[in-house]
Amino acid sequence: xxxxxxxxxxxxxxxxxxxxxxxxxxxxxxxxxxxxxxxxxxxxxxxxxxxxxxxxxxxxxxxxxxxxxxxxxxxxxxxxxxxxxxxxxxxxxxxxxxxxxxxxxxxxxxxxxxxxxxxxxxxxxxxxxxxxxxxxxxxxxxxxxxxxxxxxxxxxxxxxxxxxxxxxxxxxxxxxxxxxxxxxxxxxxxxxxxxxxxxxxxxxxxxxxxxxxxxxxxxxxxxxxxxxxxxxxxxxxxxxxxxxxxxxxxxxxxxxxxxxxxxxxxxxxxxxxxxxxxxxxxxxxxxxxxxxxxxxxxxxxxxxxxxxxxxxxxxxxxxxxxxxxxxxxxxxxxxxxxxxxxxxxxxxxxxxxxxxxxxxxxxxxxxxxxxxxxxxxxxxxxxxxxxxxxxxxxxxxxxxxxxxxxxxxxxxxxxxxxxxxxxxxxxxxxxxxxxxxxxxxxxxxxxxxxxxxxxxxxxxxxxxxxxxxxxxxxxxxxxxxxxxxxxxxxxxxxxxxxxxxxxxxxxxxxxxxxxxxxxxxxxxxxxxxxxxxxxxxxxxxxxxxxxxxxxxxxxxxxxxxxxxxxxxxxxxxxxxxxxxxxxxxxxxxxxxxxxxxxxxxxxxxxxxxxxxxxxxxxxxxxxxxxxxxxxxxxxxxxxxxxxxxxxxxxxxxxxxxxxxxxxxxxxx
Numbered sequence: 299x300x301x302x303x304x305x306x307x308x309x310x311x312x313x314x315x316x317x318x319x320x321x322x323x324x325x326x327x328x329x330x331x332x333x334x335x336x337x338x339x340x341x342x343x344x345x346x347x348x349x350x351x352x353x354x355x356x357x358x359x360x361x362x363x364x365x366x367x368x369x370x371x372x373x374x375x376x377x378x379x380x381x382x383x384x385x386x387x388x389x390x391x392x393x394x395x396x397x398x399x400x401x402x403x404x405x406x407x408x409x410x411x412x413x414x415x416x417x418x419x420x421x422x423x424x425x426x427x428x429x430x431x432x433x434x435x436x437x438x439x440x441x442x443x444x445x446x447x448x449x450x451x452x453x454x455x456x457x458x459x460x461x462x463x464x465x466x467x468x469x470x471x472x473x474x475x476x477x478x479x480x481x482x483x484x485x486x487x488x489x490x491x492x493x494x495x496x497x498x499x500x501x502x503x504x505x506x507x508x509x510x511x512x513x514x515x516x517x518x519x520x521x522x523x524x525x526x527x528x529x530x531x532x533x534x535x536x537x538x539x540x541x542x543x544x545x546x547x548x549x550x551x552x553x554x555x556x557x558x559x560x561x562x563x564x565x566x567x568x569x570x571x572x573x574x575x576x577x578x579x580x581x582x583x584x585x586x587x588x589x590x591x592x593x594x595x596x597x598x599x600x601x602x603x604x605x606x607x608x609x610x611x612x613x614x615x616x617x618x619x620x621x622x623x624x625x626x627x628x629x630x631x632x633x634x635x636x637x638x639x640x641x642x643x644x645x646x647x648x649x650x651x652x653x654x655x656x657x658x659x660x661x662x663x664x665x666x667x668x669x670x671x672x673x674x675x676x677x678x679x680x681x682x683x684x685x686x687x688x689x690x691x692x693x694x695x696x697x698x699x700x701x702x703x704x705x706x707x708x709x710x711x712x713x714x715x716x717x718x719x720x721x722x723x724x725x726x727x728x729x730x731x732x733x734x735x736x737x738x739x740x741x742x743x744x745x746x747x748x749x750x751x752x753x754x755x756x757x758x759x760x761x762x763x764x765x766x767x768x769x770x771x772x773x774x775x776x777x778x779x780x781x782x783x784x785x786x787x788x789x790x791x792x793x794x795x796x797x798x799x800x801x802x803x804x805x806x807x808x809x810x811x812x813x814x815x816x817x818x819x820x821x822x823x824x825x826x827x828x829x830x831x832x833x834x835x836x837x838x839x840x841x842x843x844x845x846x847x848x849x850x851x852x853x854x855x856x857x858x859x860x861x862x863x864x865x866x867x868x869x870x871x872x873x874x875x876x877x878x879x880x881x882x883x884x885x886x887x888x889x890x891x892x893x894x895x896x897x898x899x900x901x902x903x904x905x906x907x908x909x910x911x912x913x914x915x916x917x918x919x920x921x922x923x924x925x926x927x928x929x930x931x932x933x934x935x936x937x938x939x940x941x942x943x944x945x946x947x948x949x950x951x952x953x954x955x956x957x958x959x960x961x962x963x964x965x966x
Contacts, residue, residue, distance in 0.1 A: 325362055326354035327386075330369030351375050351383065351393065366391045366418070374398040377413050377441075379406060385417025390447060392419040400431030400458065404439045412440040421450040428454035429475065434461030434493070442466040449511070451475040456505075456513065458482070459498070459520065460490030466499045468535065473507035479542070480505065481519030491551075494524025501535035506542050506565075514543035517565065520552065527554040533588070540564045544632065545571040546594065550603075553577050555584035562591045569594040569618060573627075573635035576606035583608045583643070590614045597624035598653065601642060602635040602662070610675070611646030615653070622653040622680065625670075625691075626661035637662035641669060648676040656686035657703065663690040663722050671696070678702045683709035683745060684736075687729070687753065690722035694730040697966065700737075706745020707736040707765060710752040720752040724810065725775035729755035733958075733965045736760060737936070740767035746787060746802050750776065751810045757782060759965050761938055761958040768802020769839060773810050778830035781950070781961035783938050785930070788840025803880060803906060804836030806845045832874045833950040835928050835957035842906025843877035874951045876924040877904040901925075924949065928957070 328348045348354040352375045354364040360380030368388040374395035377383065383402075385391060395401045401422045404411060411434075420429045429448040432439050439462070448456040448470060456472035457480045459465075472479040480500060482490045492498060498520065505517040517539035520528055530547065531537045536559040539546040546565035549555060551574045562569040569591040576584035583606045591598040591613060598618035599609060602625065615622040620629055623644060627634045650657040657677035664670070673696045677684040684700035687693065687710045700707040710727055711719030720727075729750055736747040746767035748757060754775030762769045762784045769784035784804040807829075829846075836843035881903040904925055929944040931937045939959055940946050946956035958965040 324359075326358045326364045327367065328354045328364060328371075329367040330371060330391075355381055355383065370394070374400070375402055377402065377404045377411065377415070379409070379411040379413055382414040382416070383418075384414070385445070390417055390419045390445075392421065394419075394421040394423065396422065396424040396427075396452075398427060400428040400454070402430045404430075404432045404434075404441055406434070406437040406439060408437055410438045410440070414442045414444070415446065416442070417445045418447075420446055420448045422452060422454065423450045424452050426453040427451075428456070428458035429472075430457045432457065432459050432461075432463055432465060433490075434463045434496075435490070436461070438462040438464065440464040442468065443470065444468045446470045448472045449474045451477075453477075455479065455481055455515065455519075458490070459492060461496075462493045463496045463498060465497075466501070467503060468499070469502040471504045473505070473513060474511040475513040475515070477513070478515035478519040478544075479513040479517045479539075481516060481548075482521050491521040491523040492526045492528075494526065496522070497527045499529045500537060501529070501532050502537065504538045506538075506540045506546075508541055512541040512543055516544040516548040516567075516571075517542040517546045517562075519544075519548045521550040522552045525553050526551075528552045528556075530555075530557045531560040531589070533559050536560050542566060545569070545596075545600075546591075547571065549573070549575055550633070550635070551575070552584070554582075557584075557586045557589060559588040560590075562589060563593050565594045566596075567594070567631075568596040568600040568624075568629065569598045569615075571600045571630060572602070572605055572607060573630075574603035574605060574640075576640065578606050578640070582606060583641075586610075586613060588612045591622075592617050594618045596629045597621045597626060597655075597659070599623045600627075600629055601625050601638050602627045602630070603638065603640070604636075605638060605640040605642060607640065607642045609642070609644045609647065613647045614649045615647060615657075616649060616651045617653065619654045621655040621659035621661075621686075622650040622657045622677075624655065624659045624661055625664050626659065628661060637664050638670075639665035639668060643671045643673070644675060645671070645673045646675065650675055650677045651679040653680045654682070656680050656682040656684065656705075656709075657700075658685045660687045660689055660691045660693065660727070661721075663726075666690055666692045666726065666728060668692065669694055673697050675699075676701075680704065682712065683707065684739065685709070686712070687727050687750075688712065688719065688721050690726035692728045695732070695734060696730070697733045699735045700739065701735070702738040702741070704741055705739075706749050706767065707739035707747045707762075708734075709745050709749045722752070724752045724773070725754045727753040727755075729753045729757075731755065731757045731760060733759045733963060734761070735965070736762045737764045739765045746771060747784070748772075751808050756780070759958050759961055759963050761965055763787065763936065763938065765802075768806060768841070769804045769836075771802065771806045771808055772829075773808055776829055778832075779805055779834065780830060781833045781957060781963070783835045783957035783959070784837075784839065785835065785928075785933070785938060786838045802839075803841035803845055804839040804843045804877070805831060805834060806842065806906070829871060831872045833952075833954075833956050833961055834875045835946055836875060836880060836904075837878040837928050837930075838933070839880045841881050843880035843904045844872075844875060845906030846872065874922045874949065874956070876926060876928055876946050876949065876956050878925060878927050880904050881906070922949075922951070 456475040542565040546562040598615040684703040747762040747765035751773035769787040788802040929941040
């Protein structure tokens with residue numbers, strides 16, 4: 299053959315292979331009536347046309363696509379490595395079968411498989427089986443499953459996963475599945491896990507629908523075994539996960555996890571349930587960020603097991619039934635897992651609101667070795683407390699705004715008779731409470747700003763104001779209360795002229811063993827004498843500024859504090875506080891140097907009845923305390939910074955200002 303003839307033959311061969319539109323004519327076309335034409339995305343009759351998808355897959359070679367025209371295909375299909383099965387571009391073809399383990403199965407028996415599925419209606423309306431089964435238990439599967447509607451799965455998951463999988467599940471709609479929308483759910487008794495090295499991305503999907511078409515299992519339920527990466531959602535491709543029969547998302551033992559920008563709502567159990575996720579070490583934590591998590595029948599996020607986790611930033615978590623964020627494996631009915639004992643940080647979430655139990659709830663007794671850090675969140679309008687602690691834990695609560703919660707801002711126990719509301723060992727909840735703004739809490743008459751009578755720990759540099767049931771209420775285990783500004787607390791109904799419900803003061807001690815209900819008046823008896831109470835400002839509270847029985851030997855109304863410095867320099871643990879206008883008094887000067895009824899009356903009101911004998915011992919007890927107007931910059935506008943002429947300026951035991959804006963760690 300001449301060179302010219304060979305050239306013409308090559309051109310004709312290329313025309314045959316690629317066709318007039320540049321599409322490979324070696325692809326396999328499928329039409330349910332056996333007739334393929336260019337108008338429906340098929341061929342021009344030159345290539346064979348198949349009436350079943352499986353026959354086209356079987357005939358295809360690696361790198362050929364099976365292109366399916368609109369129609370209904372009553373068959374189960376098994377994918378082949380190198381052969382993608384795709385929609386021709388018209389209406390989604392329907393693939394439906396009622397036998398086998400799945401309508402579409404990815405199952406490489408011995409060698410790795412790589413192939414994709416795009417653009418189908420997939421049902422499995424009777425018998426056992428999943429919509430799509432990706433089974434990498436014998437060899438790995440790499441696949442993208444996209445643009446499918448998967449529904450009417452009578453006894454399995456929409457997409458079942460097992461083994462070694464590198465997969466992307468994107469832009470699908472999955473509903474009316476007997477088990478999970480995506481996950482480890484197959485026929486009864488079937489279970490699975492992603493094996494070490496798996497990488498799963500789930501983005502842009504709608505998972506679930508209103509009853510009766512909801513998924514009866516979780517929206518997404520994935521378990522890992524070894525080093526497994528799961529990414530659910532992204533800024534540009536969020537998932538909508540709703541109306542699941544269990545949790546919206548349940549993840550167990552996923553070592554590398556990101557949940558980003560999803561809407562997770564109206565699920566029967568938790569919005570997100572995380573057990574044993576993340577890996578120890580900075581930068582290895584699981585991340586939950588930018589999600590809207592709302593109206594779930596259990597917690598918005600429920601955390602358990604050895605979870606190393608960062609919740610934040612910018613999650614919106616509201617209107618969930620047993621808490622916005624909870625540590626509560628008692629809410630988990632299927633394979634509950636162990637209580638949390640990893641290291642968890644909750645940060646930068648500025649709408650944790652309107653949740654039924656609380657914004658953040660410690661229900662289980664969790665690790666007292668690792669710390670749960672709650673920082674820079676806005677927690678408001680929750681029906682129990684902003685942060686509710688019912689059990690043993692180690693918790694750092696820092697730089698949050700905690701406001702307008704119905705029961706209280708930060709609270710141990712509940713609204714039952716104490717100590718019945720606390721399930722743990724009194725003193726075994728270790729709390730560091732620092733640099734928070736806590737206001738407007740306790741509208742129902744239960745709780746105030748900080749009510750931590752069951753806990754030990756430290757409370758410093760907090761701004762606590764306008765709480766209905768008092769400012770700071772504590773028990774026998776707190777170590778120190780330093781540099782707080784506690785003002786305008788205790789007026790429950792917001793009517794200063796009606797004092798019938800004005801209870802709770804600035805800083806008040808209570809003995810929980812006395813059986814006081816949360817709403818009972820404070821005891822004010824002697825606490826552990828080693829509690830450091832210094833450098834605080836306590837002003838304009840409806841009851842006492844300070845009601846704590848740390849007083850020298852010999853006074854009957856205020857019990858003895860046996861641990862103190864030389865009396866000439868006052869009480870070692872209680873001094874350098876400013877009190878003013880508490881318990882309804884506007885008296886500005888107790889006239890310490892002039893014994894008489896004015897001293898007794900004024901001091902008793904500021905110190906909750908423990909000032910009766912101050913006229914006999916002028917200057918002896920707390921020589922550095924002050925009874926004076928703190929001169930806030932704009933109290934009416936809730937600006938509690940100190941005016942330049944304030945007597946609290948430079949008055950601390952460290953030479954710094956008193957109150958939340960003073961000391962070594964001033965509030966921002």
